[in-house]
Amino acid sequence: MKSPYFKEEHHLFRQTVRQFIETEVAPHAVEWEEQQEIPRSIWQRMGELGFLGLHYPEKYGGSAADFFYSVIFTEELSRSMMGGFCAAVGVHQYMATAHLAQAGSEELKQKYLVPAISGHKIGALAISEPGAGSDVANIRTTAVRNGNDYLINGSKIFITNGVYSDFVVVACKTNAAAGISGISLIIVDRNTPGFTASKLKKMGWHSSDTGELFFDNVRVPASNLIGQEGNGFYYIMDSFQLERLIASIGSVAAAEVGLEITLKYINERSAFGKKVNKFQAIRHSLADIATEVEAAKQFTYYTSWLYEQGEFAVKECSMLKLLTSELAKKAADVCLQCFGGYGYMEEYPIARMYRDARVGTIAGGTSQIMREIISKIIIDDVSYQPAYTDAQGKPGKATPEINANNTHPREVKENKDEITDKNNSLTTTTNQNQFTGNMNSTPQTAREIVMSLSDRLKTYKVDPNYQTTVHFDLLGANGGKFTVSIANGVCTVQEGHIGEPQCLLTAKDKDYEDVELGRSNPQMAVLMGKIRLSNMGEMMTFSGLFKRLY
Template sequence: MTDSTTASWGSPFTEEEELYRETVRTFISRELEPRYLEIPARGPERRQLWRKAGEAGILGACIPEEFGGAGASTLCNVILSYELGRSASYGTIGSFVATDLATSMLVQGGSKALLDRWAPKILSGEVVQCLALTEPNAGSDATAIRTTAVREGDEYVINGQKTFITNADMADVIYVVVKTDPTKRGRGMSVLLVESDRPGVTQRPLKTMGFPAGNTGEVYLENVRVPVGNLIGEEGGAFKLLSSSLDADRLQIGGRALAQAELAHQLTVDYVKQRKAFGHTLLEFQNTQFKLAEAKADLEAGRAFFHSAVRKVRAGQCSEADTAMTKLWLTEMSVRVIDNCLQLWGGAGFMDEMPISRIYTSNRVLRIYGGTSEILKMLIARSL
């Protein structure tokens, strides 16, 4: 489903951004929604979809014009994420192409040589990217990572493991967050671009609770050598790159949570209008009306909160606490709305064939990645 309410009165998005939204919707409605249940998690067909996304013009929106891109703001990533969440296909195929925050790291810190080499392939969908930060013992506490990169002449030698990474099992370009100076914790972290075909790189898919055709995986790096020129930003500058990327990531996750809740509500309203019990439609029961009314109020408040954050981003006034509050409230709200909606489906809602079922399971991770709800509360409290 691709109809949306974000273009309603008071939308904070520009005309150009709304045109980009329409491009994304068209791609989703043509390429994903008619057959998302048959799309494989990996393989040639998945690769072909990436190329089609490139042909549609929805990849690499933030790449500057001099490198062939549109030079758009990170708000295009937010729009892409929202529209994917507003589609029933998301609960099956996962984030898919809504991972352009990796591109923003290349744009922020990559050299001209790296952008000349990779920008055209990113835009065309020829290459798949991923950002590898999380490790088995380091999630929200990024400074706890153990993956190291030791400089030897004109190369870095990387050793470590990354896990729970979107697109990790099929990525061609991996932005690996490493410790170049383990004695300095956060100030000793750097980002290196690693081509997945380098010796010592092993990629493996992971099976998750949601997203039957999703691409969550892990990466092993054993004595992987990359040239010094593959450094993104400055040595020890990972935190600066990650801070802006994580803020944008939290906003786009919040948008996706809002979109999923909106979709669940719309599907449920349609369902209770035709489902009957004891000779009446479910919508005629006061409990149904109250639950859907509560959800509607939550959605309207959530949309206002989301739009407020977008306006702050555009004005350059969106703080870490702002993005933390936005993600916290929207993801917590979405699970409340979706759970109440599924309840109104009864046994049908528990069936995997029903879109509401996969909306429910896929929504759960939104309160975990990009910063757990608990970590976000700490960030907000720190700003008081």
């Protein structure tokens, strides 16, 4: 099926990953599930194939590929039909090493990120504790400065890769009196004295190791601190969006694979003298699941596109995590039912998929937490700001805006009234991606909106070498023909069509206004033909460089 998100090279990459999974991973599923361990050789094999550094810079061994390569990789992992394998790889690549890549020193990147990308070191991220799961602000593990070292004491639980990993990124309290601003991220090597781990027995995800970690006066060098001391909470909250997006992609893919093997089964199985696929109850239940899976998949692609554009899509990632994890659980249940008694037998993969799907609504933020985040956004007008990017686009904790009372609000309503929430799960202020000019003069007509582009360019995101020209042909009394150019980090807007464009956008003035002012979904507007583009890829790059009006 044609897609605005995938190019020919994406499809070729998918074939490569699928061949790897089907020939080198899936055939060993039963063995790895029974042994409850993934061989180190397969990690190194993934490193050789370039799978473990898709989105990381080439200087560290990565590919610097666009995010849709990660989408494909995550989808294809589900064909292993081992939720544990998917979780182990996802945690290693998109959680443990993510903080290293974002805020780690060059020394740490060379010591840990490079071998992690090559598959010679396995990483884990340790946040949850026996008394603090989703409540990250109340972790108790401490890291006390002692000369040039930190002394770490405490424990962690439910840590994927916690037993067999080579290093663990640990969330610690470096200043117990500073609340959420006293949490830091520190790397601990597996062989450090005082650091021990025990494997937990789980309902599902058998192929991956999940551990409880113990730290007894574990001494690590202060240079193992990731980023700035006291910024750990903000780093964690920021990275939750990527974690939830990856989990959502995996959930939809798992549901789709489950549906595929179920369709194959009902096409072969007979009962009461006819194929099972002829029973209306079976047909309709799978029709419902197929419809929901397809809708969820398109939502994951749109949210992935937002992520690729640099949007801090908290609302979409939270909605997606809620929707897809619940759907994966539902799909596994419906599919297993179609197998009858055989579905309850361990030798049938659907039984494993049923067990593995259950944790989806718990791991990475429970469905209840997702609903609360969504409620804050749609009801309380809360907006969120990333931690890894400040107003100038530099790494580090973003500086909160100062309100009229000279306080730093964690949640901000549209009217800038502060909402107090000491355990708020994200650093939040007026979104830096939102146009912050005088809201009384916010552009309203298509003409005004286009003319405002020169003022809305996020200059910190523009590559100095990036140049483009886009023609706008907006039909109607409030529209017109315009040329928008970006060169040397500057955006200019001129009336009329000038020069050869990299992209032509054609739309009715009302349809364009609805998209720009947040009244309609841009993806749906394109898919329905209300917004016509001559070059989708160029427009995706171009549109991500401007602040929104809503």
